[in-house]
Amino acid sequence: MNTFFSFLKSRNWMLWALILGVATGLIFGERVAFLQPIGNGFVKLMQITIFPYIVVSLIVGLGKFSPEQVKSILLKAATVMISLWCIGLAAIWCFALTLPQHDAGTFFSPALISPAASIDFAEHYIPANPFASLAQGNVPAIVIFCIALGSSLIANKRKTTVLDFLEVIGQGLTVISKKIIAIFPVGIFAMTASTAGTLSGEQLNNLQVYWVLVLCLGLYLMLVLMPMIVAAFTPIKYRDLILVMRNAWITAFSTGNVFIVLPVITEGIKEHLRKTNQADEQADHIAEVLVPIAYTFPSLGKLTTLMFVMFAAWLTGSPVGISDIPNVTLSAMLSYFANVHIAIPFLLDSLKIPADSYQLYLSMSVLSAKVVSPTTVIYIFSFVFLSIFYCRKQLHLKRLRSVYYLALLSVCLPIFMFASYTLNTHLAGNSKAADDIIANMVIAETVPAHVLNHVPKAYHSGELSLTNIDIIQKRNLIRIGYLVDNVPFSYFNQKNELVGFDISLAHRLADDLQVEVEFIPFKKHQLSEYLNKGYFDIAMSGLEINVVDLTKVRFSDHVLKLQLALLAKDHQLQRFTHKSDITNLSSVQFAHVEYGPILNKVTKQYPNIHFSELNNLKQYFTDSNNFDALVISAEAGFAWSMFYPEFGVIVPQEGSIKYPVGFAIAKRNLDLLSYINSWLDIQKANGKVHDAYNYWILGLGGQKKDTRWSLIDTYTRQPTQ
Template structure:
């Protein structure tokens, strides 16, 4: 399997994206390996528990459960210490819609209660199937007679059949490993994981520490097995789990290896063998140490967001994470991110890294299964060494190894991982796709001296051949200048599309927010398109189009203050804090009453906040979308979504009485919303999709030999 994996990676690097299709074969092999696992769990549990008496069954569950809880506690402590290895870096990211999506709820009833066992089996609800199997096994304990023996014989025979099928399928497993490795190496880009390097390195180190030291050390110190024997018996299962990223398929292998090694040490009787049959599938259904390691991603997300996790939050996150990990990690991670009020856009990075991290946590999960099973069986067989010397040996070995690993990892990452020279490169080089004759004015018009012009209808605009659009400079990401001194942004591109649809050129004219109504009435421009929030106080002076998009209210502040602004309780405890704002007069009026301890100051432009030199303002009220874009230019700042944060609409502004332009703008918005043009522009400027050109995956065939373009 190791050879197959190595050859697969080599093939992937050589052929690149041309072997991406091979993942289909790998997936097929893995699915074949899974076909016997659920039936194996059922027959093992029913048959194993059915052989026991009531006293033995109670001892198994209580002792194994106690060992499992102790290992969970140890794992959570080590995971909580691992962020100490993170270096000091600055980073930022585009806004992500995942940060405002509700966290999906786990249906714990269906997950754990087999109201319909057949539905639970079909849906793959392993905990529910285990509960059903345990119930059947417990029912058998109280039965006597030939019928019970026939059921037990059937379960034993079926278990042997499923085990033989698994052993046969293992022979074709290298084919699946080869194809999966080739497809992964051929399609994964190194650049995709650049922003995850700190998390990946610390995560790999953490999983390797559990797999090859902490758990084997605990087993070797407290059971008759030696450290070498632990590594030897777990080798096949660890390699298989790493290569496939799946521990489900190695349950039969773990069961047999545990039996064989305990028999070798004369530490296994018939009851002990039955106990192993029961324990492995039961322990599998509970969160294992490999699964718990994903909690590290939440701590990484907090560090990456520029805000640390306080000890009390770390404890609550760990406990909540343990409980939520009874379900899927893809539900647990968003839940924990939301618990810490972290922007959930980093969840996409978690998903993207899942292929690699899944392989490493699978190894730790395998050793967790070995550890609980072997420790519980040894305790059952009275072979567990609980002397003071043995316990002290475990404690010293674990503590020293954790300290050494954290220190070395921190030094290594601090030496070789540097902060990016700039995080603004992407957004500063974005450009408008639509090519329309454009004229950009940079100087503000003097409202008092500039000549007034009659309001232009759509017919007048077409006759004139130019659409005049008002914009606010430095209003990222709606209207700003890129590195080529070009006026770009969400609304700038929308304006060029509108001009193109009118078959006219476009002329951009800057304006100041407080002069918007006067500029429109004077006919200085036909329409204002620059991320304008719809203000009730201005509705009698200007006319708004239908909402273009909805934005989310947030707070922009220095990274170290982000966490404090996420909870109303901590905001109310603040003193000597000055909050800047540019718009949202009605909202500010409400907030002032809600937080009388804060000082609110109106500023002309968001750049006055982000470019301040004397820390005059501690935070600014801004949209989450715009704030995220600004943090790309100023990575020392972060964004905090408030509790019960509201939303507000952004629209175009048109002079009162200009019904022709208003009607056209509304109809045009509806059309572009339906045909997807509006969404494309939003994805590019707000979410950054397509902002970076995706190059073909590097490969020897293309980039070295030049066999293909």
């Protein structure tokens, strides 16, 4: 027993806190969610010294160097950084090749029509107001300011007093950091337990291909590529490097935050050099200067999120080709100097990926941070160690160990790639195809319904043309007109049930009226005739509110505003990127079902653009070779692309047009119109329209949230009799 306790005492408490936290989360599940605020509190505690630390370490570190030393050190550090970038990017592109075959297609998202994110490098890197940069936490600007101030002190003969003062402050900050680190295992335990206890199976399954991809890449970078390069080129052994990085790695993994461990990294490097009798004043200064610089510049950890851009392109059926690699690489290196949340939308836009990809990234950011942050920690350690030994002229390959590690990391690359490809091929094979997802959607709350495939002869007499709420409630039936195959507003799912955005609202309306509902089909050109003859009471099927139909029927207040777009085969989309691309074509043929008034104006302005009206949307996919594209709403276009993944959606830049959709009612039925408008106001106010939009248009919230699984629930659950 004494031996056991001696073993525990000699081990790293952060590692034990991590293991215990995972175990606690798995055992107790959501019961330990209350620990999350404790973990967040420890993160904020760690941040107390960070900004002062960056300021002090950079100014003191640079100020103590001579001009010759600074020039030599920064040049060599830049060489090391660029070399690591090149090697790391090569590995990232290798892993991008492991994506399996995929049935593409995704739901619409407002991100599609959002303006492209522009990167303001001046705002991020020029400290116009250093105090504002400190207050806002703008790390790149702070680093630039400190480098400028530290460099200006290098040749100043009176710098000693200032540097001594700042060095004393730095020592005080180090003491504070060490005191906090001593109790930080409590924070590691709290964060890990709450995460492991509340992470749902849905989150793990969502984007599982990307998660496997980034995990295999991260493990290769963390455990193979970077540590083995350091072990091959420097006197540091692989095992020693892993041990010295351990505390910072565990903290970054648990918190998903690299910023708070910068002092831990610096002190770890200096402490290791002291233990191995390789420490000197210059090495300490290099560590103090390069650690914050490495954090500011794009790291290999940050660059692993480039894999998400590759994944998003693959997911939407437009994989990045070999010819795109130089462009994407250059754009990535420039954009990653800014924040990741600026870089990713910029890259997605530059690749013209028509999907809600950024929202997908955000949904996985908590999990992916568990790989990105520790990878960044190991990158900073590797970069600084390589730079220190390069400045000492101690980098060499004239050892058997060097050949061994370089050969090993080369062999491990195809092994990790094969593992990634095998796992993802299995996951992609087991996952639902895009069309299965939308074809299996159902209406959660329904009333007794009758779905007809024609207008009953009894309705042809015209006796039902005058309708109001009293009549509907008296006959215990509301009749709804719907368009067939108008995805995602009205269509038949795999169970042959009539579903969709408008159909779900029709069921809710019938429920509020406490009547049954009957659905009667119609074609777009029959709308006014069928309504005014009384074949149905209301038409609800994503109907465009336009000026021509306003003279024939009454429209409710708008339910949604949709974005006009083009749907075409994937290889044709680039022809319609900009409005000018379309107007400059000699002749172009577009199909459409609705939007007649809008398209007539386009034809008058641009005679080279021709439009052909179809009876229904499905007809386009049968005769798609006769047309260049289909004019459709972006919301509906994305839904159709899930059934036909070889098609994609694009909104031409500078050609954005929005239009309202609503319900149509016969002109004489003003009482019914008044009721519907008031009913819509209530549904919008209580969030029911918003919920329907999220489910049918965005594809969100389709599954009921289950209680998080835990061992204690499994053990205490009573067997079913």
